[in-house]
Amino acid sequence: MSLKEASYYTKSENNKVKCNLCPHNCLISDGKAGICKVRTNIGGTLYADVYNKLSAVHFDPVEKKPLYHFYPGKEILSIGGLGCNFKCGCCQNYEISQSGVNEFPRLLSITVNDIIKMVHKSPINIGLAFTYNEPVVWFEYMKDVAIETKKHGLKNVMVSNGYINKKPLEDLLEWIDAFNIDLKVFNEEQHKRFTGGGLQEVFNTLETIVKGKKHLEVTTLVVPGLNDDIQQFEQMIDWIYNHLGSNVPLHISRYFPKYRMNKDATSGKLLTEMADCASEKLSFVYMGNYPENNYQNTICPVCGNIAILRHGYHINTTGIKSDGKCSNCGFKLAIT
Numbered sequence: 001m002s003l004k005e006a007s008y009y010t011k012s013e014n015n016k017v018k019c020n021l022c023p024h025n026c027l028i029s030d031g032k033a034g035i036c037k038v039r040t041n042i043g044g045t046l047y048a049d050v051y052n053k054l055s056a057v058h059f060d061p062v063e064k065k066p067l068y069h070f071y072p073g074k075e076i077l078s079i080g081g082l083g084c085n086f087k088c089g090c091c092q093n094y095e096i097s098q099s100g101v102n103e104f105p106r107l108l109s110i111t112v113n114d115i116i117k118m119v120h121k122s123p124i125n126i127g128l129a130f131t132y133n134e135p136v137v138w139f140e141y142m143k144d145v146a147i148e149t150k151k152h153g154l155k156n157v158m159v160s161n162g163y164i165n166k167k168p169l170e171d172l173l174e175w176i177d178a179f180n181i182d183l184k185v186f187n188e189e190q191h192k193r194f195t196g197g198g199l200q201e202v203f204n205t206l207e208t209i210v211k212g213k214k215h216l217e218v219t220t221l222v223v224p225g226l227n228d229d230i231q232q233f234e235q236m237i238d239w240i241y242n243h244l245g246s247n248v249p250l251h252i253s254r255y256f257p258k259y260r261m262n263k264d265a266t267s268g269k270l271l272t273e274m275a276d277c278a279s280e281k282l283s284f285v286y287m288g289n290y291p292e293n294n295y296q297n298t299i300c301p302v303c304g305n306i307a308i309l310r311h312g313y314h315i316n317t318t319g320i321k322s323d324g325k326c327s328n329c330g331f332k333l334a335i336t
């Protein structure tokens, strides 16, 4: 185990500690870990179990995060750790998200300095993405790496469920340039049942990121029987429109059976119906995990010019100018 004393916790009676990193605010007895499985109380001190340890390291297209409006066509070094503060039944990465260090023997030892050496290996790498499992639960490593990345003039991206308390989030806002946050189910009760965590806290995160003027894209995985009610979906689109603005890119993503869920994959018809509904209010709507659909390209909402043409991860950006404006009419397309 590679330990570092945790940030954001308070000591309590009988050697217990209270973790203040995410809204679960776990009260953890000596010798036990929190809900995320990777923050352990040893003798009245809380430790981040996974520090200098990673489960995955890859150069990925930035579009794969997914981020479609942040340095399109570039690569980003993407790293994952262990653990998650949610328990989604269809988690595609459950082997790492639902494991503590003793349940995942293949962890790689990678220090902050090792990562910084790796970021320079691709000439089109823009920086680092904290992704694959939930990066909130390995906050300390993410923050230390992100601080170093910035010193090298590179960008940091966080792909997250958004379940984090306000103080640590505000701390991260200083170092993270772009976020993709999941908005899973637009109903408090269903959200709790599906993930184990509340929806209001995710709303708070989304609004804090927008107020902090950081790049934000939102992903909704459409799971049949969970969040496929079109009226509830319309309410979610209204919320995004009113609280985050019409220019926030929304990725409507296809569910595939995995982990504890074996329902059939989401149909293209349903995804298209939802994308059509979303695009009545939002300017940039995309369909993910579904090949050859009508929602892959970035279209200028003013003149209809194809600003960015996508075939899978082949990206043609000739429709945008270097300042991110439409090459035809000059409209600012919310592209960084």
Ligand code: SF4
Pocket (backbone or CB within 6 Å): 019, 020, 021, 022, 023, 024, 025, 026, 033, 034, 035, 036, 037, 039, 084, 085, 136, 137
């Ligand atoms: S980060 Fe982990 S230990 Fe801390 S409150 Fe959240 S689930 Fe509990």
Ligand code: SF4
Pocket (backbone or CB within 6 Å): 084, 085, 086, 087, 088, 090, 091, 092, 093, 094, 097, 132, 133, 134, 161
């Ligand atoms: S929040 Fe993401 S990583 Fe965590 S369980 Fe859900 S899908 Fe998996």
